Amino acid sequence: MLQVTALVKKYGKQNAVNNITFSLEGGEVVGLLGPNGAGKSTTMKCIVGLLRKTAGEITIGGHDHLSVEAKKLFSYIPETPHVYDLLTTWEHLQFIAQAYNVPNWKEKAEHWMEVYELTDKKDKLGRDLSKGMRQKVSICCALLPEPQVLFFDEPMIGLDPKAIKNTKRIFKELKESGKTILVSTHLIDSVETIADRIMIMKDGNIIGNDTLANLKATFSQAEDSSLEDLFLELTKDE
Template sequence: MLTVTDLTKKYGKQNAVDDISFHLEGGEVVGLLGPNGAGKSTTMKCIVGLLRKSAGEITIGGHDHLSVEAKKFFSYIPETPYVYDLLTVWEHMQFIAQAYGVRDWQPRAKELLSLYELDDKEKKLGRDLSKGMRQKVSICCALLPDPQLLFFDEPMIGLDPKAIKNTKILFKKLKEQGKTILVSTHLIDSVESIADRIMIMKDGRIIGNDTIENLKTQAASGQGLSLEDLFLELTKDE
């Protein structure tokens, strides 16, 4: 579903992403973890085309990641949600449906807005939404076209506890439907229960890429580590 080969992103002489390679299979939920400045968001933005990569190749569904064909495969939920100030919540859904050519979208839109308790906010303008509500609208818009691949960059930031719980349940449902999900997050416990695999970044490089259990056995401290302990063990300064 996603193949990243020798991806590099430079800012001047600094490598924000330093020659990384990985792939995601269909139906896989992968957590992308790392401390601030590790390169997680930069990696995602390069994949979805918001940043121009310095080197490397990225394919989505067998297509170059910048092609129209590739863009039909995925949705991206950024860390900072963007909404249109002068569109209502419902008009956001309508706009996405028209942009992606989604037919009979209204029932699905109603279902998503209800899941995130936005059904009474349908006529509210984007400029009047709180950050948490903007994040919910962003998630609903991303899910409406029923993409095969979803990129979530810090999806839990700004969400209330009920919305976080619903998002975790949603991840499991999407996985059961065979969707592929890449979740970048600082909130380690938010991915521990849903991720098939964890990729840990540090200084622009991937220093761990395996199941949680396999990474624990590879860590110096051996058994008995929580995911948080494992993360701190692998990312500590030498």
């Protein structure tokens, strides 16, 4: 569903992403982990077209990632939620529905607003929403078109415990329906229970890419080590 081949992103002479290659299949949740400056957000922004890649190829559903065909297949939730100041919560969903030609959008929009407890914020302007509420609006807008691939950059930051629980449940349901999810996060415990595969980045390189069980077997000495232990071991400074 997603194929990234020899991706390079340079800022001047500095490589932010250093010739990485990976793929995502349908029906899997992949956690993208790494310390600050590892290249996680840069990788994701290159994939969705917000940053121009220096080199490499990216395809989504067999289409070039910048094509309209590819963009119809995915949704992206950025780390900092951006909403329109002068659109209401409901108008955000209406805008997305019209952009993606979503059938029966009102029914779907009401469902997601109810899940994320936004029903009473239906007529509230974007500029008047808290960061957590903006995050919820971003997630609802991303889920509304029922995309094949979802890219989440720090999706849990700003969410209350109930919304975090709902988001994990939704990830599981999306995976079971064959959707593909890439989640970039610092909150290691938030992906340990939902990810089928873990990719760990450091200094622009992928230093681990496998199931948690296989990563533990390869890199960890202790049988009861957690993903956090493994992450700290792999990303420690030499």
